[in-house]
Amino acid sequence: MRLLQLSDPHLVASDAALVRERPALALWNRALEQVALLEPDALVITGDLAQDESWGAYQRLRDSLDRHVRCPVALLPGNHDRPCLLEAVLGRRHVTAPGELMLRDGRLIILNSHWCGHSAGRLGPHQLAWLQQRLQAIAADPTPLVVALHHPPMAIGHPVLDTMSLVDHETLRTMLTPIQPLKAVVFGHIHQHWQGHWPDRPDLPLLGCPSTLKSMQHVQPCPIERATDPGGRLLEINALGALEQRVLRWSNP
Numbered sequence: 001m002r003l004l005q006l007s008d009p010h011l012v013a014s015d016a017a018l019v020r021e022r023p024a025l026a027l028w029n030r031a032l033e034q035v036a037l038l039e040p041d042a043l044v045i046t047g048d049l050a051q052d053e054s055w056g057a058y059q060r061l062r063d064s065l066d067r068h069v070r071c072p073v074a075l076l077p078g079n080h081d082r083p084c085l086l087e088a089v090l091g092r093r094h095v096t097a098p099g100e101l102m103l104r105d106g107r108l109i110i111l112n113s114h115w116c117g118h119s120a121g122r123l124g125p126h127q128l129a130w131l132q133q134r135l136q137a138i139a140a141d142p143t144p145l146v147v148a149l150h151h152p153p154m155a156i157g158h159p160v161l162d163t164m165s166l167v168d169h170e171t172l173r174t175m176l177t178p179i180q181p182l183k184a185v186v187f188g189h190i191h192q193h194w195q196g197h198w199p200d201r202p203d204l205p206l207l208g209c210p211s212t213l214k215s216m217q218h219v220q221p222c223p224i225e226r227a228t229d230p231g232g233r234l235l236e237i238n239a240l241g242a243l244e245q246r247v248l249r250w251s252n253p
Contacts, residue, residue, distance in 0.1 A: 001106025004040035007188030008211035013056025031212035032068035046188035047078025047150030058089035078150035121151025191216040
């Protein structure tokens with residue numbers, strides 16, 4: 001399984017608008033060039049898709065995916081999103097959270113951590129119950145699994161971002177740590193590379209993704225020393241179930 005993660009494009013209902021002093025749509029189209037270069041089995045976009053939470057922003061996302069992407073796409077909302085509009089505009093074409101995508105030699109589960117009116121994230125009891133059912137259903141299946149959500153499932157060591165992480169992260173941790181086929185948990189929101197793990201699963205990487213729009217002050221150094229450039233992450237799981245992953249960076253348009 002080869003999985004390309006992009007995150008936090010913060011699109012708006014204008015082709016030329018600047019978001020956080022950056023050309024959001026132009027930067028997003030530059031990021032989508034990675035799809036043709038890397039030929040992933042799927043593209044997962046981990047939230048904050050629409051800065052203005054507008055129909056027009058999701059239309060631009062839909063149109064850009066139609067132009068650039070031929071593989072399956074998994075979409076999940078962040079705090080800068082409106083899940084009902086995301087579903088209305090893109091739900092018939094792509095997998096939306098909460099959902100599941102079966103790929104070559106792997107499985108992807110995506111979660112919706114959008115919490116209306118809050119910058120922090122929340123999965124909530126109904127979605128956690130759904131996740132528990134899915135994990136029970138695949139308990140005997142050795143197929144490698146990746147789980148994706150928007151908000152960090154643990155503190156990353158940032159004084160601001162740690163106030164807006166996932167509030168029910170302990171429940172998620174309790175559910176996921178026993179799952180041995182789980183190879184990685186990937187997330188967005190933090191606009192930077194970050195890698196950590198839960199104390200009881202040191203073999204399970206928790207991976208934060210750079211933004212395609214603009215980087216935030218980083219907690220950990222960028223492995224390729226390009227912390228301020230737009231970026232993403234590539235994850236590959238081979239036929240033996242081993243994970244390899246790397247940060248991607250590219251220049252501004």
